[in-house]
Amino acid sequence: EAQVTQNPRYLITVTGKKLTVTCSQNMNHEYMSWYRQDPGLGLRQIYYSMNVEVTDKGDVPEGYKVSRKEKRNFPLILESPSPNQTSLYFCASSARGGVLRNEQFFGPGTRLTVL
Amino acid sequence: QQPVQSPQAVILREGEDAVINCSSSKALYSVHWYRQKHGEAPVFLMILLKGGEQKGHDKISASFNEKKQQSSLYLTASQLSYSGTYFCGTDDTTSGTYKYIFGTGTRLKVLA
Numbered sequence: 001e002a003q004v005t006q007n008p009r010y011l012i013t014v015t016g017k018k019l020t021v022t023c024s025q026n027m028n029h030e031y032m033s034w035y036r037q038d039p040g041l042g043l044r045q046i047y048y049s050m051n052v053e054v055t056d057k058g059d060v061p062e063g064y065k066v067s068r069k070e071k072r073n074f075p076l077i078l079e080s081p082s083p084n085q086t087s088l089y090f091c092a093s094s095a096r097g098g099v100l101r102n103e104q105f106f107g108p109g110t111r112l113t114v115l
Numbered sequence: 116q117q118p119v120q121s122p123q124a125v126i127l128r129e130g131e132d133a134v135i136n137c138s139s140s141k142a143l144y145s146v147h148w149y150r151q152k153h154g155e156a157p158v159f160l161m162i163l164l165k166g167g168e169q170k171g172h173d174k175i176s177a178s179f180n181e182k183k184q185q186s187s188l189y190l191t192a193s194q195l196s197y198s199g200t201y202f203c204g205t206d207d208t209t210s211g212t213y214k215y216i217f218g219t220g221t222r223l224k225v226l227a
Binding site for chain 2: 031033035042043044045048050056058059090097098099101102103104105106107108109
């Protein structure tokens with residue numbers, strides 16, 4: 001089954017404790033992306049990757065890191081989480097990015113609470 | 116700058132029609148529409164690639180006017196299953212990057 005998986009689905013942590021949210025897709029997609037969703041602010045892109053070893057900032061990259069060492073995986077790293085990073089996070093992938101983009105497939109989401 | 120959607124929220128009775136608009140301050144090459152049900156991930160509905168193009172998906176259709184930098188989503192004879200938040204989205208082709216931006220969202224609730 002074609003899918004995007006994220007782990008963990010729920011996470012409660014404390015300020016400053018490094019954490020990683022994993023994302024994996026099995027569709028051989030080139031483009032992968034991380035979004036955060038906050039009430040009243042909609043979905044905002046954090047980082048994206050056009051392919052292996054190619055990553056770039058989205059609109060809200062501060063406080064986050066990403067890596068793309070393999071095509072299928074795109075982990076999101078919070079090196080020193082703060083309460084303002086409490087949010088619902090979605091990983092997504094599409095076959096291509098840019099003007100040739102087709103649909104994005106989303107993971108189930110990770111609800112993060114930083115105390 | 117996010118595309119702005121209107122209305123922000125709408126309540127319908129089953130069988131009624133609705134129109135959701137998406138307006139961008141930047142040039143649009145394409146527009147995508149997604150629906151997100153409460154507690155779930157967004158799900159793709161359709162892509163519109165050409166100016167003036169209309170596409171349909173069951174009783175949901177959309178138009179795209181690239182000159183006006185606008186797209187509209189039409190929900191005909193709404194069903195309970197149409198409830199959710201609708202987002203338009205587009206590639207930020209004017210920034211020289213491969214960013215993707217979603218619109219502000221429209222909450223739709225269909226009542227029996």
